[in-house]
Amino acid sequence: MTPLLQVSDLRVSFGRPRREVLHGISFSIAPGQRVGLIGESGSGKSVTALAVLGLLSETAAVTGSIRLAVPDGDGPTGRQLEVTTATEKQLAALRGDAYSMIFQEPMTALDPTMKVGRQVGELLGLHGHRIPGGSRSRVLEMLREVDLPEVGRIADSYPHQLSGGQRQRVLIAMALVNDPVLTICDEPTTALDVTAQAKVLQVLDRHFTQRSAATLFITHDLAVLAGVVDVAMVMLEGHVVEAGPIREVLADPWHPYTKGLVATSRLELARPGERLPTVADHFDRSIPVQGLREVPVSWEHRARVPGRPGGGA
Structure with a gap:
């Protein structure tokens, strides 16, 4: 089966002189597969996502290969x-249609001068989709699908008239309105409170399950990732340092950085008066980072850094 997304030896650099921020990233995503990308701020997660859809600025130097499967109606x-x-032109034909992205800032990602219903509907028109009953019916259907109340009122509202959680669900509706085969979710719950976060994750999980759609889900929160994806890739300083089924990565992390992430996410184990764990308890940042050269498509086995004990990815 042809992967929806195939990334090989992706390297991205910025500035003069050039500073490389992604160091030979390689991975694939198959149809229906849910893959998570986790790491701290500055690890290269969002740069990877933007590179995949050709959204990096002109100042970026990109080498390697990024291939997207070109779908037809079936x-x-x-x-x-x-x-x-x-x-x-080729990229615009795929972006927002077969491939979409949910951005992490619901407060700024929407056009403040345009009603949200029109913003959702514009994506239908851009890609020439004719909907029985008109685009308005499809817009209202999508707003219902993301569990927004009073969809008629929401569609006729401006972004500033909605809460942060409602705006994020509008962004999700925009990303999913054309039934994409792969959706990139770039920290879609970062700016939300716990209640709104839970609602957004529920909406996304239901959509991916019902449509058998693939996703690349980006976050710095292991707890969020565990409930959404099947496979996890751990990024550090522009390298993928560990990858495998999410349950295995959480239960038996191999890389010291991953061990630190897992330890800091298990706050229920903390005792009163004790210092909370940090990533630094497990990972020495003075040691140069080594990355995985190739992350297997099948994910049948854990992927580890080459040349290290138990490695061989």
Whole structure:
């Protein structure tokens, strides 16, 4: 089966002189697969996501290969588009349609001068989708699907008239309105309170389950990742340092950095008066980071850093 997304030796650098921020990232995502990308701020997660859809600024230097499967009406065709050499017209035909992205800032990602119903509906028109009953009916259907109340009122509201959680669900509706085969979720719950976060995760999980859709879910929160994805990739300083089924990564982390992430997420084990664990308790930042050269498509076995005990990915 042709992967929806195939990334090989992806390297991204910025500035003069050039400073490399992604160091040979390689991974694939198959149809219906839920893959999580976790790491601290500055680890390269969002740069990876933006590179996949060709959304990096012109100041970025990108090498390696990023291939997206080109679907037809019935699914992937076997043809692939090389993102690093594609024209903007070719990318625009896929972005927001077969491939979409949910951004992490619900307060700023929406156009403040346009009613949200029109913003959701615009994506239908951009990709030429004709909907029985008109685009308005599809917009209201999507707003219901993301569990928004009074969808008619919501559609006729401006972003500033909605709460943060409601705005985030509008962004989700925009990303999913064209039934994408792969959705990139870039920390979609970061700016939300716990209640709104739970609602957003529930909406996403239900959509991916019902549509058998694939996702690349980006977060710095292991607890969030555990409830959404099947496979986890751990990023550190522009490298993927560990990858495997999410349950195995959480139950038996191999890389010291992953061990630190897991330890700091288990606050229920903390005792009154004791110092809370930190990543630094497990990971020495003075040691140079080594990354995985290739993350297998099947995910049948844990992927580890080459040349280390138990490695061989």
